[in-house]
Amino acid sequence: MPPSLTDPADLVRRWRLPPGDLDAIAAASARFPLKVSDHLAAQLVGAAADDPRARQFVPSADELVEREGFVSDPVGDAQVQLAGGLLQKYRGRALVVATAACPVHCRYCFRREYPYGDASAVNHWPAVLDALRADPTVVEVILSGGDPLSLPNATLARFVRDLEGIPSLTRLRIHTRFPTTSPARVDDELCALLAETRFAPAVVVLHVNHAAELDEVVRPAVRRLRATGAVLLSQSVLLRGVNDSADALAALSEALGALGVVPYYLHLLDRVRGAGHFEVPEAEGVALVRALTDRLPGYLVPRLVREVIGAAAKTAITG
Numbered sequence: 095m096p097p098s099l100t101d102p103a104d105l106v107r108r109w110r111l112p113p114g115d116l117d118a119i120a121a122a123s124a125r126f127p128l129k130v131s132d133h134l135a136a137q138l139v140g141a142a143a144d145d146p147r148a149r150q151f152v153p154s155a156d157e158l159v160e161r162e163g164f165v166s167d168p169v170g171d172a173q174v175q176l177a178g179g180l181l182q183k184y185r186g187r188a189l190v191v192a193t194a195a196c197p198v199h200c201r202y203c204f205r206r207e208y209p210y211g212d213a214s215a216v217n218h219w220p221a222v223l224d225a226l227r228a229d230p231t232v233v234e235v236i237l238s239g240g241d242p243l244s245l246p247n248a249t250l251a252r253f254v255r256d257l258e259g260i261p262s263l264t265r266l267r268i269h270t271r272f273p274t275t276s277p278a279r280v281d282d283e284l285c286a287l288l289a290e291t292r293f294a295p296a297v298v299v300l301h302v303n304h305a306a307e308l309d310e311v312v313r314p315a316v317r318r319l320r321a322t323g324a325v326l327l328s329q330s331v332l333l334r335g336v337n338d339s340a341d342a343l344a345a346l347s348e349a350l351g352a353l354g355v356v357p358y359y360l361h362l363l364d365r366v367r368g369a370g371h372f373e374v375p376e377a378e379g380v381a382l383v384r385a386l387t388d389r390l391p392g393y394l395v396p397r398l399v400r401e402v403i404g405a406a407a408k409t410a411i412t413g
């Protein structure tokens with residue numbers, strides 16, 4: 095993985111944040127370490143902490159505030175584990191927490207406290223394959239994380255080959271934050287893997303929250319992915335101070351549409367401890383999506399969803 099920014103003092107210096115913020119940044123980062131990709135570190139030099147991109151990654155004192163209802167595993171991952179790192183909640187598809195590593199640490203992440211050490215598939219791969227072979231009702235594997243593209247191409251290629259060898263599997267999906275945070279990861283080998291797999295077209299779901307993330311380096315990376323023939327979707331989290339306006343969400347949808355990416359889900363925040371200051375209430379989310387519906391073609395309006403423990407699918411929020 096390319097070098098990243100992990101030292102609070104470096105962050106304050108490089109982004110020219112108020113030096114007085116360092117203590118809070120260091121304290122929050124002791125709970126969930128600071129991590130900003132090299133690409134974003136460079137893009138955001140001099141950006142204020144309230145920049146909609148910077149805000150997603152700058153640790154803040156708000157993270158230390160305990161709030162009622164904000165817990166360590168808000169989506170019930172611990173209860174649905176089939177094998178180390180293999181989770182199944184929904185019919186026909188299973189999610190592989192491929193690895194613990196991510197290109198960035200998003201401060202609102204619902205896996206902030208996920209016990210990766212015990213439960214990422216890269217450490218239990220034979221057991222994951224056995225579980226998939228044993229249950230032919232699972233037809234789609236979602237490589238997620240952490241971020242699956244944190245794995246080297248050779249490991250990813252081995253994973254994909256092994257999955258291709260399980261006849262009951264018909265679809266492969268990859269959920270990733272890399273293209274928008276560390277676009278150099280979209281290299282020729284990765285593109286060849288996506289283009290040539292028997293699962294083609296693979297489905298790649300990009301995690302992106304603001305149009306500004308689709309900068310002049312990211313856009314060509316997305317175009318390279320599209321050239322593999324993969325189906326490109328996006329998922330975003332509705333975040334206070336990042337994308338909580340109809341203008342911001344519409345601009346994001348337009349920017350995605352221009353790259354051939356279909357906005358898929360807009361998630362209400364999962365109520366993980368430390369992320370309460372990012373929450374946008376459900377009613378406000380509904381109103382924002384209504385405003386988008388008035389402005390955009392239906393295919394550029396993401397579905398507003400919430401993850402409800404025990405539900406058979408992501409729960410659509412329609413107001």
Ligand SMILES: *Cc1c(COP(=O)(O)O)cnc(C)c1O
Nearest residue numbers: 181182183184187188189236408
């Ligand atoms: C979100 C999620 C999925 C994917 O849901 P889709 O509606 O198919 O996009 C699959 N498995 C798990 C465990 C999930 O959390």
Ligand code: SF4
Nearest residue numbers: 196199200203240271
């Ligand atoms: S990339 Fe995804 S898993 Fe990693 S910190 Fe961000 S939201 Fe969490």
